Amino acid sequence: MRSSGASGADALGFRVGKWNRTGRRNNANLAPWAWRFTRTSAAVAATAFFAASLFVVYDVTRTFAGVRHELSAIGEMLAADIAMRSTSEAEAALDAATFRSGGMIRASLSGSATPGPLTELVEAGPHGMVGLEFEHGSVFSGLTRRGAAAFALAGVLTLLSARRRKGVPAPEERESYDQLAAAIPMGLACWTGTGQLIVCNAQYRDRLDIDDTRLTYHQAVSRLIAGGYMKLVREDDNLRLLELHFEDGTCLQIDERPLGDGAFMTLVSDITETKRTDAMLQTIREEQRLLARRYHEEKLKAEAASRAKTNFLAHLSHDIRTPLNHIIGFAELMQHQTYGPLGDERYMDYVATIKNSGEHLLSSFGAILDLAELEGGRKALRQEPVLLDEVLQSVAQRFQGQAQQAGITLLIGRETGAVLRGDRLGLMRMIGNIMDNALRFTQAGGQVTLASFAADDGVVIEVSDTGIGMDEDRLASLSQPFALGDASFTREGVGPGLGISISRAIAELSGGNLVIDSSPMIGTTVAISLPTESAAANLAA
Helix, strand or coil: CCCHHHHCCCCCCCCHHHHHHHCCCCHHHCCCCEECCCHHHHHHHHHHHHHHHHHHHHHHHHHHHHHHHHHHHHHHHHHHHHCCCCHHHHHHHHHHHHHHCCCCEEEEEHHHCCCCCCEEEEECHHHCEEEEEECHHHHHHHHHHHHHHHHHHHHHHHHHHCEECCCCCCHHHHHHHHHHHHHCCCEEEEECCCCEEEEECHHHHHHHCCCCCCCEHHHHHHHHCCCEEEEEEEECCCCEEEEEEECCCCEEEEEEEEEECCEEEEEEEECHHHHHHHHHHHHHHHHHHHHHHHHHHHHHHHHHHHHHHHHHHHHHHHHHHHHHHHHHHHHHHHHCCCCCCCCCCHHHHHHHHHHHHHHHHHHHHHHHHHHHHHHCCCCCCCCEEEEHHHHHHHHHHHHHHHHHHCCCEEEECCCCCCEEEECHHHHHHHHHHHHHHHHHCCCCCCEEEEEEEEECCEEEEEEEECCCCCCHHHHHHCCCCCCCCCCCCCCCCCCCCCHHHHHHHHHHHCCCEEEEEEECCCEEEEEEEECEHHHHHHHHC
């Protein structure tokens, strides 16, 4: 336990030691206190309370701005962390962040966030917005404590400005002074220049466990530091701020300010929760720095992996496509018997199988390369006006024969007259991949519908079928490349499962998005939303 002298809490109180050492105070001149309110006193009172009001407004504004800034920084890190996770994983990560903060910050998806001055919303990719809400109790308790201290100081200055030195204070004036001290929601005591107690409220007496109004400042400090240690936080000509720490974790703040003529006042408040909140925020900031560092490291690793993948695919494109083209070319020569008959007719079947397998493998490998280039941003799409109705008609004509052979009815929706800005071939490939899947997984007698609908900010293209559909697990797997719609239902020509992934990449590069809704044995609907030419121009602007 440290003594008051070692901690900076002089037994004679705020600035008293200086004045006694320099001889600027004469104790014999101290007279009993009394009060007389004049116009000057009223002016002092108005100024003091106006200044206290300004301080409260400034404190509220600064506190709310600081909390919002803190929430914004934490929210950006959380949003970056959950952006690539599933909804359930994102909610679990937000719950973990709330737990780590000790409940001081509640993080959730924006659907459960309540707008307010202590709430911040941050964009989190596919999850929409992440809402962060700071615990109100600790913030408002701090504002209340500081505001009460400001108005207490204004009240004390008001009464001291009306002090007179003749006789004993009138009982009613003394009573009003005691009532003012009692209204302060924290421990308050006023002292003379020699450390004699003038007045204190019940909170101060309860904190020191005293009922003797003849208490001196030295005795008060001794009682306060019993069982703890005192730490000097700040000291200048107008303020001395100390913290008193106890073994049970309790922390008191002692705020001492001069009142004039050597007198000073002491405000004692419990800042235990504030200290805990600061510790929690410091922990969060440290985790935030670690998360930012980890994010940067993972970003560098991802960029390195992307470059490695690009180099690998570039070499692979040559090393695989060239031999495959040779195999397909020689198979065609043998199929046409260019240099003479093959002999046994079974060789013709073998050659046809070799050719078809080679073409299928070449097509699959081409799809893999296309997806890698689209996702890596290395395959640029043209930006030109495209009539949507013409694109849909071209796709429908392309798949009309396939639908008739499979016994499937192909329906085309009404024209919309929409004009898109994008790559015509890319859009046809995007819709064609969806149509191919719809026809592939729809049985004979079923129906596939290709339609488009105008929206406020663009157009929606829908491909719906009455096929086998998918459950939630298989639907979720479609977000991953190389995932087939249904492993138990296969047909000839099933590729590596990249059609949906390529279509989604083209939709996103065109400024839109792709969503899928499906139910087993009912069917599947794929909706692609794209901006029209005017909407795309607004987005670019």
